[in-house]
Amino acid sequence: MLQNLTTGQTENADYSVLYDALYQLYANPLNLNTATHDELAATYLLTELQINSLLAYRADYGVLLSMYELQVVPDFDMATIQRLMLFTTVDEGRGALLRRLPNPTNHYLLIRYQQILEKQQGFTPAEASKSGKLPQRYLGDEQHWYVRYRYSRPRAFSFGLTAEKDAGEQMRWQPGSYQYGFDFVSFHGQVQNRGRWRNLIIGDYQLQIGQGLILSAGFVLGKSAETVQGVRRSTLGARPYTSLSEFGYLRGATATYALSRQLDLTLLLAGNRRDANIIAATAKAEAEVSSLLTSGLHRTASELEARASLAEQNLGGHLLYHPNTRLQLGLTALYTTFGTKLQKRNLPYNQYEFVGKENLVIGLHGSYVRQNVNLFGEIARSSGSQNAGGGIGAVGGALISLSRRLDMALLLRHYDRNYHSFYANAFGEGSRTINESGAYLGLKYTVYRKFSVAGFIDRFRFPWLRYLVDAPSQGYDYLLQATYTPTKKLLFYASYHEEHKQKNRSATKTTPKEVAAGTIRRVLVFNAEYYPLWGLQLRSRVQWTSFRYAGADPSNGFAFIQDASYDRGRWRISGRMALFGTDDYDSRQYAYERDVLYAFSFPAYSNRGRRQYLMVQYAVNRHLDVWLRLSRTQLTNQPTIGSDLDQTGVPHRTEVKVQARWQF
Structure with missing residues (x-):
């Protein structure tokens, strides 16, 4: 499902968070008898028409007695119901906590080991140079370890612990x-x-509030093959943080209290330690943070020096008014303080970046549902930057079911170049909610129940300079996709994504660099899924990418991918064989791969070669599951793989993963 949702996507998306949120929904199904409009919308499985039909059915006939009752809900089809059954349930409702606490739906311990078998440069012995200085090497061993414990029941309680050590740490x-x-x-x-x-x-924990201008987390798609539902954020409140990304979460406490049936108050308090490059204080200047680091890697002496070096505190609140299922209004405030002043390097594109130790963001958000129209929006203002003052961020849009077959999304956005919100992730082209304006139109038309077409067009503008773009710039992109499902055992889709943007010419020696008249990236994908035998699923995929600067020769790349999965009894076996070729990194190929439970793999294929993996899962008994995964990339036009300390001395890279889960 994730691979189909991210068709045509290549950049500016945290797929690991998306995967984790989707799997959490799978592991902890949403109760259709108590789910709110926002919770249903956040699954991206239902149209606005279907959500309203389900809520109206619940109001008229009461709770669902079985998942199969969805067949009589107006506007629901079998394909939608089959997808819903993977991620939803019709639970019995709430009960006494002490009675439910000994009966979790999830109680397990998971341990994973993984390692690259070829020796990487960072793990080789360091040899002194002529000056006698030893080159940098990784301080830890080559093993990657991951441990996860969870004791939970949806909408009742959750207790969890996650621990990880990357290779080299x-x-x-x-x-x-x-x-x-x-x-x-x-x-x-x-x-x-x-x-x-x-x-x-x-x-x-993380919080998903409004349209993500102040607090955003969890399952957010943005521009994707889900051209309509993916543009709207849902107000889901606070959620436990379970991802392995070592940034973007809050550590402390948060509570939501119902002041009345129509009014909820959420308060949060957090104290984090963030990775940062800090310039030490001098007699003439105080210490400054030149950059915040987000890789989460602490393998070398310099990476360890930046680890948890910046103290950060957050204090915030959210007041939500929801008089009925149609209307929702909210007020959000977040006050962030840092122990050391933030001052990015003195470069032109950093002129409007945040400077200082304190930042306050206050915003209003709301949504209104009228028949088959959902209006939503949020506006916020930040203040606290010492160099550029405060800025405005605003986003507004509508989801409209024009008919039973046609759905449409409209969205407008504007983020000032001096709008600063450290936990924002609103809809946009850029990876950050800053320095952008744009307009989006998405459509999805069901020709008939087996065939649908979808597409979007998005036009965007960046009023100020950006990294690798030394001038104000603009662009647009669009996507077209057709999906055909002749039977339950056959699925075909074709997708075309084209993006026009401006970027510095890499060969330009002037400062600032000359900005190219434009770049064009094109991605074409053909995909087929079929079940020739009981338990056997095959997926064939062909994709092509082209990238070029205006007036220059294009960089082209392709990939031929064949996947196979077999489920029988206690065994689950899956594998891939892929052939790829690219002129350079600009035409790299992205292809999602199946991985062991709670692991994520979305590698970029570059250069020329092949990649394959084989994964085996075996249920030893009702308590114990084990996984073994072997993957290998072999290049045919390069003597090595990787660069710097990650480089191997041979043109191949082999990774092994072993995982075990004990369910109590």
């Missing part, structure tokens, strides 16, 4: 350096729906 117990064995440790405890206490989380 050290296992250390140094509380003074904020390391407790594993390099990354995340934890949470959550209780929900206890009287007026809607939600209480202690530990690591």
Whole structure:
């Protein structure tokens, strides 16, 4: 499902967070008898017409007694119902916490080991140069370890612990350096729906509020093959943080309390340690943060020096008014302080970046549903930057079911070049919610139940300079996709995505660099899924990418991919064989791969060669599942793979993963 949703996507998307949120929904199904409009919309499985039909059916006939009752809900078809059954349930509702606490729906311990078998440069012995200086090397060993424990029941409680050590990192117990064995440790405890206490989380968490101008987290698609539903954010409130991304979450406590049936109040308090490059204080200047780091890697002495070096505190609140299922209004405020002043490098494109130690963002959001029209929007203002003052961020749009077959999305957005919100992730072309204006139109038309077409066009403008773009710039992109499902065992789709943007010419020696008249990226995908035998699924995929600067020769790339999956009894086996070729990195190919549970793989294929993997899962008994995954990339036009410390001395790279899950 994730591969189909991300057709044509290549950049500016955190697919690991998307995968994690989607799998959490799979592991903890949404209760259709209690789900709100926002919760249903956040699944991206239903149109506005279908959501309204389900809510009206519940109001007229009461709770659903079975998932199969969805067949009599107006506007629901079998394809939609089959998708819903993977991610939803019709639970019995709430009960006493002490009675439900000993009966979790999820209670497991998971351990994973992985390693690249070829020796990488960072793990080789360091040889002194002529000056006697030793080159940099990784401080830890080559093993990657991951541990996850979860004890939870949807809409009742959740307790979890996640720990990870990347290859090259050290296992250390140094509380003074904020390391407790594993390099990354995340934890949470959550209780929900206890009287007026809607939600209480202690530990690591994220919040999804409004359209993501101030607080955004979880399952957000943006521009994708889901051309209509993917543009709107849902107000889901606080959720435990379970991803392995070592940034973008809050550590502390948050609580949501129902002041009345129509009014909820959420408060949050958090204290984080963030990775940052800090320029030490001098006699004439205080210490400054030149950049915030988001890789989460701490393998070398310089990476360790930046680890948890910046103290950050957050205090915020959200007031939500929801008098009925149609109307929702909210007020959000977030106050962020840093222990060291933020001051990015003195470069032209950084002129309007945040400077200082304090930032306050206040915003209003709302949504209104009228028949088959959903209007939504948010506006916010930031203040606190010492160099450019505060800026405005605004986004507004509508989802409209024009008929039973035709759905449309409209969205307008504007983010000032001096709008600063550190936990924002609103809809946009850029990877950050800053320095952008745009207009989006998406359509989806069901020709008949087996054949549908969808597409979007988005025009955007960047009023100020950006990284690698030394002038104000603009562009547009569009996507067209056709999907044909002749039977339950056959699915075909074709997708074409074209993007026009401006970018510096890499060969230009002037400062600032000359901005190209334009670049064009084209991605064409043909995909077929079929089930020739019971338990056997095959997927064939051909994709082509072209990238070129205006007036220059294009860089072309292709990939031929064949996947196979077989499920029989206790065994699940899947594999891939891929052939690829690209002129350079500009025409790289992205292709989602199946991986072990809670792992994520979306590699970029570049140069020329082949890639294959084989994964085996075996259910030893009702408690124990084990996975083994082997993957290998072999290049035919390069003597090595990777660069710098990640480089191998041979043209191939082999990775092994072994994982075990014990369900109590």
